[in-house]
Amino acid sequence: MSDTRFSRPATTPGGQAAPGEEGGPAQTGARWPLPEESIWSDRTDPGVAGPQGPRPQGPAAQGPAPQGTAAQGSGPQGPAPQRPAAQGSGPQGPAPQRPAAQGPGPQGPGSHAGPPNRAPGAPAHQGTPPRDPAPRGPGSAFQRPAAPAGPAGYAGAPGVPGAPAGRPGPPPGAGNARPDGPATGPATGPATGAATATGATAQAGPGEGAEAEARPEAEPPRRRRDPFLDNVKFVLIALVVVGHSLVPTLAADSSRALYIFIYTFHMPLFVLISGYLSRNFWNSNAKTNKLVDTFLVPYVIVEVGYAALRTALGSKWSLTIIDPAWLNWYLLALLFWRLSTPVWKRMKYPVPVAIAIYLFAGFSQISGDFSMDRFFGLMPFFVIGLVMQPEHFEMLNRRWIKIVSVFTILGAAAVAILVAPHTKLGPFYYKNSYADLNLSWYMGIGLRTALLICALAMCFAVLALVPRGETWFSDLGTRTLYCYLLHGVPVLIAKEMGWLEFPWLFGPLGVLAIASSCFALAIILCLPETRTLFKWVLEPRLTWLYRRPSAKLSAGS
Template identity: 70%
Template structure:
């Protein structure tokens, strides 16, 4: 039992009177050299059995309990209650589970101070001591009083571990919620404990745990809609401007400058677009509302755009033709993104999804895949979509570091120099940068085709990381424009097709660096116009019609 004054813990399972080697029942001699911080406290004599049980008036029966400090105060001794000593003995010596004290002389601790009388378990007044041998033997700390000669000791039920002394309980965790605490009671149960001990008691459990009603904390206010991330909107606007620029450079690809710019753009701009689409598709299947977007944002616009471009080609003298399975021109992306999002649960389920996607990407080049339903682009750009699914937001923070941005400038400059060098010195074929043609179509043996695809994968990822590093993270003037890139993607083909058919993009002065700059500037301005709110107002009825009548009521309300 922990000493009331010194706080020293006696050895487990050993009786206090056995520490100095004396015989039980003899009073030990005080060690004059032992320091004494406070005068010894008087202790009541143990209650005797039978006819000798009647004693002084200040002796209490086991049913009343024994408060050591109250007895000390009545006898004239000081009442030195503290947060460390007042609670454990006062609470543990009362109630129907209290046991009578043993008839034994008062014990002393190693410093010579008198201690409260103990029982066989080493606890004062029949209390439970967690350091006693009985507690270690697994009986819950139950202490049976010693029996006189010829008298059987009464059987007592084992005391549960919940009667553990308060001093051995952990201190209150300040991180716990401030549950209202019930007032702590003294040994007699008639009044509160001192304030310094009541503050150390555990907080009361929440309402409903023990059937008592307690004050409830106000429920937190519902959080508002999470704001959009301006960084991703900035990325999407830059990429959609590059998409329009790449399509506009096709009539001038005979010039080295246009061909180099085209090669530079197509190596990374669609792979990065697919990475962002995969990143935004991570939680796509969490609600049925998002599932309906598969029809609202993909299938309906796909049908509308297919019919619109077929009508536009017919207006310029071409034969009318329409194919739902074989998307025309830029419409391939809608079907490919639809298939990628349908496969999202599979990639979120399997282990090593990126590794598996890269293997499929390399092996798919050995098969001559058709363009029906954009299957060739689905496999050709699959690793980039899966990469978007598995990357964490911490990657974007890493790319924003200063040294990474400096390195990114060098990467972009080096990639532009490599594109110019390859166009000047080699007859570069543009088929591989579409990520759709097989090795047979590229006239390559299988192992050379695999090496080429892996080299393109590394180049695309390196350039994509460099571009992500250099794009602003904060809100900019074009951040809002990045929220409506779908309209720019679907509508920019109309002015580009008109300019091609009318010969505006084949002017001689466009075949050179100045022509590349002019086309890029015009496409940047076109992207701004097509991403403005007024454009969505004019074409929303066509590209995003209300089709709530198409869905079941349960799915619509989910």
């Protein structure tokens, strides 16, 4: 028993679990023999000298314990014999069982034996036993081992490192979150302790995090980037440069055929991949910030830059922020597509709804302000990409699908050559209304439906044929934004200077020369050196613009 006349109470706040112990503290209903070291030592009462000899074992040395104290203390003469705590010897019977972490207990040194301000020589508390607070520091005499791990996230769960007693732990599935970083993984269950990630043992007590600093956890391995999508993006961005460079030579049937072939699928496939990559866009603050960092700010900078370039080449100054010029339409359209992502993910049948909107949008003459015409014209491709899963791409990796894809591409090329001399280019921009195309409503719906089917067939054929492993251009596909926004400068200069209008360029040989030059330009603009030169313009760091997420510190909170 603890003699309160000569020593401080045995239990002090802030205890930490000892690995070798086998039970819980007194007055909680838990019963076990405590080691002698834990009952009395110079750690529990530094002001009293250590034990000088064995304590007498007579009946006088084992008198009745005062009510409200743990029957586990010892006098200053030596350690008491080990026996179970709170066996019901007092008049009031055994202490009611309750969880140890039911809320913050008294914080003073004498919290177990009486009021916090009781003098060391005062009699012990004789009333109802006070609640036993959870140990809150490393100097506690009761070195309590961790209780069996309960469901992750309950208040004071031992499986959650640093969870203070009586405070709610992290929600289930939140992972082992650190105050200064993101969650490092899913919450561990009863069998696997969170201490495996920190290098600590699973004996951490519930109140340990109130005074100890959070242990740094190992960073999770970065997820490897999928080279397949980077391969696809580089192929598409090279076709974008080729398509823009063929405009001065569209009077030639060869150029016109290649132009129709490219424009049937290259931007629809770009939009489809953008939709696929936007599935988890709203689950990350960093990705949400990119709506401003990589869309709005570059849009304004590029818009002003192209207006200045056209003025330098002899055109009149013209700048309309709401009406994107030339290739800048994609940034605004993608911005609005991603803003609409939560709406599509809430729908039960998003693809049929998107196709219906795409068809009915042809009845209205939608202006190009904020790229609304292409926003509706290419909407089905974004939504289809949004609902696609990785297994859908794996289905395209079958041999028979690859063979069918080869014939699909060859058939599309043959059709483009046949229809090029007498086909208008308006439908391939996915923005003109039926009235603009001089079509009746049923002819317009039929044309849009046929174009949607052809575009999807070519998109899936290209996805099936593009290499899936690492290639020499996989790394180039990670920087397609720079190629897209910067290639307009040399192409616009070449158009204005007449370098793309030489007579020999109006033919198959000219088409091959233009395509080869544009392919080389795409490689240059996707190099890491290009990103180093223009990153401050196209990917500015605007951390000062956003609120820093509040870190929930476990200590003192």
